[in-house]
Amino acid sequence: xxxxxxxxxxxxxxxxxxxxxxxxxxxxxxxxxxxxxxxxxxxxxxxxxxxxxxxxxxxxxxxxxxxxxxxxxxxxxxxxxxxxxxxxxxxxxxxxxxxxxxxxxxxxxxxxxxxxxxxxxxxxxxxxxxxxxxxxxxxxxxxxxxxxxxxxxxxxxxxxxxxxxxxxxxxxxxxxxxxxxxxxxxxxxxxxxxxxxxxxxxxxxxxxxxxxxxxxxxxxxxxxxxxxxx
Numbered sequence: 001x002x003x004x005x006x007x008x009x010x011x012x013x014x015x016x017x018x019x020x021x022x023x024x025x026x027x028x029x030x031x032x033x034x035x036x037x038x039x040x041x042x043x044x045x046x047x048x049x050x051x052x053x054x055x056x057x058x059x060x061x062x063x064x065x066x067x068x069x070x071x072x073x074x075x076x077x078x079x080x081x082x083x084x085x086x087x088x089x090x091x092x093x094x095x096x097x098x099x100x101x102x103x104x105x106x107x108x109x110x111x112x113x114x115x116x117x118x119x120x121x122x123x124x125x126x127x128x129x130x131x132x133x134x135x136x137x138x139x140x141x142x143x144x145x146x147x148x149x150x151x152x153x154x155x156x157x158x159x160x161x162x163x164x165x166x167x168x169x170x171x172x173x174x175x176x177x178x179x180x181x182x183x184x185x186x187x188x189x190x191x192x193x194x195x196x197x198x199x200x201x202x203x204x205x206x207x208x209x210x211x212x213x214x215x216x217x218x219x220x221x222x223x224x225x226x227x228x229x230x
Contacts, residue, residue, distance in 0.1 A: 037077065069198055073101070074093055105165045108162045109162060123156040125188060131152040148171060183197070202220050
């Protein structure tokens with residue numbers, strides 16, 4: 001049976017270890033940037049594309065899809081189970097006021113169709129694109145606050161069949177929110193042609209379900225929803 005001194009020593013050691021873990025988690029959260037999120041998604045996307053290309057068959061390249069949009073988020077790097085109440089905490093979709101979160105959008109060009117492929121045509125000319133994040137407050141049935149509205153822009157990189165846009169935000173107002181994402185690919189010189197416009201109907205949910213035992217996955221025809229609380 002351990003002595004009182006041994007027990008106090010063990011308790012102090014556990015406290016120090018717990019404080020160390022919390023400090024490391026907080027430091028990691030502060031150090032992660034939108035660029036870090038983009039690079040992580042890009043690495044996983046490149047791996048998935050390489051696998052798809054190696055298994056490509058003729059029937060994969062159906063004629064209609066030149067490109068598509070996928071949304072991921074909200075993401076709170078470092079979010080964890082509530083061993084303590086030092087945030088951010090899981091799930092990612094429940095965000096405390098002033099906590100930083102990210103939503104990423106992937107613009108994916110079809111590497112299979114037509115010939116030459118949409119990926120080759122659009123990326124070779126480094127066509128510009130624009131991504132719009134439009135958020136509504138479902139609690140008030142009103143437009144969301146300014147910090148949850150955003151327009152991102154960039155240009156495709158020659159030889160790269162996708163582009164990634166990351167929106168960083170800190171919500172200031174409590175409520176239940178819905179975010180819809182639309183995008184436009186422009187012609188050279190930011191002209192309206194070619195006719196490429198669309199919205200993200202596939203959202204990658206990074207939170208597992210507690211009771212359904214489902215893993216994080218993709219939801220179709222559902223916008224991004226998240227809660228902000230104080």
